[in-house]
Amino acid sequence: MYRPHVKICGLKEARHVDAVLSRGGNEIGFVHFPPSPRHLEIADMMRLRAHAGGRALVTVVLVDPEDDVLTRIAERVRPDVLQLHGQESVARVAEIAALTGLSVMKAISVSQASDLDAFERYEPVAHRILIDAKRPKGSQLPGGNGVSFDWSLLDDLPTRDFTLSGGVTPANVMEAVRRVRPFALDLSSGVERAPGVKDEGLIHQLFDALDGADRTIHHTSQRPSA
Numbered sequence: 001m002y003r004p005h006v007k008i009c010g011l012k013e014a015r016h017v018d019a020v021l022s023r024g025g026n027e028i029g030f031v032h033f034p035p036s037p038r039h040l041e042i043a044d045m046m047r048l049r050a051h052a053g054g055r056a057l058v059t060v061v062l063v064d065p066e067d068d069v070l071t072r073i074a075e076r077v078r079p080d081v082l083q084l085h086g087q088e089s090v091a092r093v094a095e096i097a098a099l100t101g102l103s104v105m106k107a108i109s110v111s112q113a114s115d116l117d118a119f120e121r122y123e124p125v126a127h128r129i130l131i132d133a134k135r136p137k138g139s140q141l142p143g144g145n146g147v148s149f150d151w152s153l154l155d156d157l158p159t160r161d162f163t164l165s166g167g168v169t170p171a172n173v174m175e176a177v178r179r180v181r182p183f184a185l186d187l188s189s190g191v192e193r194a195p196g197v198k199d200e201g202l203i204h205q206l207f208d209a210l211d212g213a214d215r216t217i218h219h220t221s222q223r224p225s226a
């Protein structure tokens with residue numbers, strides 16, 4: 001039976017952390033990037049991290065972070081994963097992993113097949129790769145824009161060991177699971193009623209959809225072959 005690892009990102013309130021964890025979410029993400037409507041200061045991330053305890057992986061999303069920010073976050077928030085969502089080079093990703101001793105998930109942005117060349121370049125230095133849509137024109141944010149990309153571009157990737165993000169919602173999550181079959185899914189805007197405002201009802205709708213997917217895939221795989 002297959003259900004992807006689920007990360008819900010951009011959480012700002014304990015009640016939303018609880019909603020995600022009550023439905024079996026595997027990973028929660030906090031954004032530390034001041035232009036984002038989901039930005040949290042270090043003290044807020046520490047509070048929510050303590051609230052989550054060991055119930056899920058905790059990830060902090062950063063965009064081209066300086067060493068002093070990395071050190072403060074590693075020491076004070078103590079996340080399990082750092083998500084690097086900026087223009088960090090391969091060498092810089094390796095440096096950040098060594099500096100912090102944390103798992104690093106590098107985001108790569110895709111709008112055409114050649115963008116996936118980055119996958120092979122980052123794979124040797126990043127513990128995980130996240131594949132997101134390119135930012136739309138005019139957006140200040142490199143992620144969290146609620147836009148997806150053509151998932152058929154992923155058909156030729158030789159692995160499913162990546163995190164799919166960008167515009168995943170309760171309405172299309174089943175299609176993402178069936179079409180792409182990624183190790184993990186990551187979403188933020190899809191469970192919000194406005195930018196940066198999570199909606200408990202949408203969080204439940206997402207997991208309801210995934211629970212339905214569980215059953216469908218299980219039945220199909222149990223069917224005896226003719």
Ligand SMILES: O=C(O)c1ccccc1N[C@@H]1O[C@H](COP(=O)(O)O)[C@@H](O)[C@H]1O
Pocket residue numbers: 009010029031033036037038061062063085130132141142143144145146147165166167168186187188189190
């Ligand atoms: O969510 C943000 O505000 C954000 C800011 C800066 C970098 C990344 C950000 N979010 C990440 O973007 C993707 C896709 O989000 P969405 O579901 O399309 O809204 C996800 O990985 C978030 O972690």
